[in-house]
Amino acid sequence: MLLQTLLLASTASATCLHGLSKFAKRAGEGEEGAVEVGKFGYTGLVGPFNWAALAPENEACKTGKQQSPINIEDGVIALATEKPVLDIPEQAVEFENLGTTIEVIANGTTKFAGSDFRLKQFHFHTPSEHRINEEYFPLEMHMVHEGVTDANSIAVISVLFQLSTGEPNPVVKGLQPHLQAIREPGTKTEIEGLPLESLVEHVQNVELFQYGGSLTTPPCAEGLTFLVTKEPLQIDVDTFNEMKSIVKFNSRYTQNVLGEENLIAVGNVAGTADQFSVEQPEAGEPIATNATANATATIAGQPTKGHTITVSEIQGTPTYVVGVVQKKAH
Structure with missing residues (x-):
């Protein structure tokens, strides 16, 4: 949204860029000297x-x-x-x-x-x-x-x-x-x-x-x-x-790690076959997202018919197991 009119210091645009010439006057902005009320919100x-x-x-x-x-x-x-x-x-x-x-x-x-x-x-x-x-x-x-x-x-x-x-x-x-x-x-x-x-x-x-x-x-x-x-x-x-x-409340939610997928894109595929992978934590450690995940990576869910998972040498503290299923080429 490029500059169309110079924003005067007395005219308020309800974004972080109020008064800056990088963005044009927002639609519905009041007359000179007026304070525009934001068209977006947090709920x-x-x-x-x-x-x-x-x-x-x-x-x-x-x-x-x-x-x-x-x-x-x-x-x-x-x-x-x-x-x-x-x-x-x-x-x-x-x-x-x-x-x-x-x-x-x-x-x-x-x-x-x-x-x-x-x-x-x-x-x-x-x-x-x-x-x-x-x-x-x-x-x-x-x-x-x-x-x-x-x-x-x-x-x-x-x-x-x-x-x-x-x-x-x-x-x-x-x-x-x-x-x-x-x-x-x-x-x-x-x-x-x-x-x-x-x-x-x-x-x-x-x-x-x-x-x-x-x-x-x-x-x-x-x-x-x-x-x-x-x-x-x-x-x-x-x-x-x-x-x-x-x-009131006006805080945008915390965004993803810089360079990783936008969280709205992540949410769009959550719970589907295209969901993003998550590195399962060790006991007591927080979940961390996988920086190399892409749109085809999935979190292993409940096994379905035809899936085989082999587990061996489990001892001591419980271990998270991620199963990977490879589709055979026809």
């Missing part, structure tokens, strides 16, 4: 399993193999070898409710990997979309950036938040008094002087996981750079509960 027929049916440009939601969010395994997903350099001054911002998330329109610049980026907005997901070593967090912020020289170059800095009884981060503390002003989808309010220095300091000082992924909302476009903080910021229980009551 039922408007939820992630059916996003591809909502618009033709959402095809990657069901076919892409570099989809986000993912479970980040420490030691498997690489740490960024350099730190982004952020310049986000304290400023007046616009705080909006897009129905699918709450979002802050802010200005700033970021240098990373030899490229310059403009901060366009940051928004929130609850619970977190990314997990680290299977652990999820109550809240995740996505700071969405557009390349200065290449508008199709998108970088997202993902900041995780953990519940704490201590002092909350100044950013969420600064947003809390304005949450009730945007309780209803389609509303917005101005905030004077939101303190962003602590956010900049955190991103520039903690370790960051880096990988190539996708938007976590329609159209699920791939080719983004994700930088995910290894350590979370703090949010207090009262602010989190108030934010959660407005945002």
Whole structure:
């Protein structure tokens, strides 16, 4: 979906790419200055399993193999070898409710990997979309950036938040008094002087996981750079509960291992002769998907007439047995 009209900072598109020129103005977007309420959701027929049916440009939601969010395994997903350099001054911002998330329109610049980026907005997901070593967090912020020289170059800095009884981060503390002003989808309010220095300091000082992924909302476009903080910021229980009551649930389910089959394609053949294979675990170990599985691989099920399985030398702890049946050539 290529650029047709330039999105103004005051006009909200209800995707992770709000304000970015890589994608056109969404159908049904309101007049200039209005806040568009999202046409997708997280439940039922408007939820992630059916996003591809909502618009033709959402095809990657069901076919892409570099989809986000993912479970980040420490030691498997690489740490960024350099730190982004952020310049986000304290400023007046616009705080909006897009129905699918709450979002802050802010200005700033970021240098990373030899490229310059403009901060366009940051928004929130609850619970977190990314997990680290299977652990999820109550809240995740996505700071969405557009390349200065290449508008199709998108970088997202993902900041995780953990519940704490201590002092909350100044950013969420600064947003809390304005949450009730945007309780209803389609509303917005101005905030004077939101303190962003602590956010900049955190991103520039903690370790960051880096990988190539996708938007976590329609159209699920791939080719983004994700930088995910290894350590979370703090949010207090009262602010989190108030934010959660407005945002509700807006977390896309964890996607497959990068490069492997889209989970919607996996689900389409589950329980059929074309289902994908699963490596059975040792006792007490989690199930892991087989990275070399393809659409003709199957999980061994109950033997049927004519099938023969020979088992020998079983002793000690129970053993999972996978039977392979070879069809004779006629």
